[in-house]
Amino acid sequence: MAGTNKVMSLKEAISVIPDGATVALGGFLLQNKPMAATREMARQRKRGLFVICAAPSSLDIDLLAGAGCVARAVVQSISAERFGPTMPNFRKGVQDGTIEIVECDQGMVVAGLTAAKKGVPFIPTMAGLGGDFPKVNPDWFKIMQDPFFGEPALAVRAMKPDFTLIHTLLADSEGNAQHIGWPANDRLACLAADRVIVTTEEVVPRQVVAAQPTRTVTFAYNVAAVAAVPYGAYPTACQGRYRYDEEAIRDYIAAGRGLAFERYLEKHVYGAPTQAKYMESIGIGRFLKVQTGREC
């Protein structure tokens, strides 16, 4: 309903996600990742999630993997750029066989989400042709012949998220959410989903988002919740507000590589039940530094 106020706490927003849900993650690699939302999912001990990485992902899916939330995942690239070529918990989950993979090229993820957006069961794409994808995931990908000219194409099954989680700079109380930087795949991930959960740096009056409507990446009709979570993308960047924290990313990866990850979760996730407690567990100076570029 137009004008509905969907602002609620992060805890309430995430509580609607049931175990086993299909959850798409927005952002791109180290930009605009819904980190506070993934920490809350870990706190609520979600289990058996089918995670769709709408774009290359990093600490978001890795934290979910390390907290035991992930059963299956649509992935194209999981890394932390030059800070880490792979992510420790996700890698371990795949190697141990506890996480099942739908192996993709980004173009195939785009196709799967586009099919869901359009309400068609599959979509043909050029992405992935020549690769081993249909061999390992025949339930998701098939080589097909173009019915008109007979050329090969790759049929990608619709990938429909029950929920898409995104983190933005701004949103109004109804769920019109905006980036000022690059939206990456957030708009498509929101259009493909049944419901969208928005975390945002700041809830603003409607006229603020209405001043620049082309920046809006959500369509309020399917936004289920808006949670104001300052620094909600930290330690990844929120474009236009703060950079990623290189040191925190390296610390995270180091914790994940050893036996220290349970301690990391205890300190920064389970033992820090709110965003305020999380920020205290990291230290306020770090947040000021990623925002201003200097020690404050």
Place this chain on the structure above:
Amino acid sequence: METPAYTVSELMACVFSRDMQDGERGGIPGVRSEVPLASAGLAVRHHAPNATIFSPSGPVAAEQLVMTGTTTDYERTTGVASMIALDEIFDLIHRGTFDWWFAGGMQIDQYGNINLVGIGDWKRPKLRGPGTAGIASENFVGRILVWINEHSPRMFVKKVDFVSCAGHGPHDRKALGLRGGGPYLVVSPLAVLDFEKKSGRMRLRSVHPGVTVKQVQENTDFELIIPENVPTTPPPSDEEITILRKQVDPLGILREEELYG
């Protein structure tokens, strides 16, 4: 003329830059893309001012081809005249917009098949890699420029454990529906390689200064096509190094390694 000392990453950036022609449309990926970004930044300042360079977020102006931390940093999405969503950039790639695009790899075989998925059995890999990223889409661009960070028998393998991006064989590219030119240039810390047209097999084009042909073959798990005369990769020129360090990589990200020359 005395050549300045340089790192292998700087040399790799120069090699790729020299392959980029003025007026071409090319793309730098969003993941692990230090060398690609540097080479494009060098090319547009050195000899290709009219090249159109895309990152995953859209066309990037020359002044934004400066290394910050990562390719998709906010610096490359501010002050742009247009921005593209991730789904649309793949539309452009698939319909044949680009002359070249970059691909990285954790394994590459003699035909240029590239693997970014993992080592060992796919279901229970010995080592899970980052994933394919966008390189399976690149068989619809003119030339795939491949950068490999380590030249060893475990990277240059007889057969890749997973095909992320198809190379020149043993399959028939046309039958697979691949309309692009496929892997074109492979640059490693030891050498520059390309592919023989007839056989589709990898060929040694040049060895980097101080590297021998024997060394390259010993660090490659398959037999390379080795021409009678293998030249040395020209080291970075003074001009190239100056542009790289002053304008493209002021933070010295490419210099976080050993100096040569």
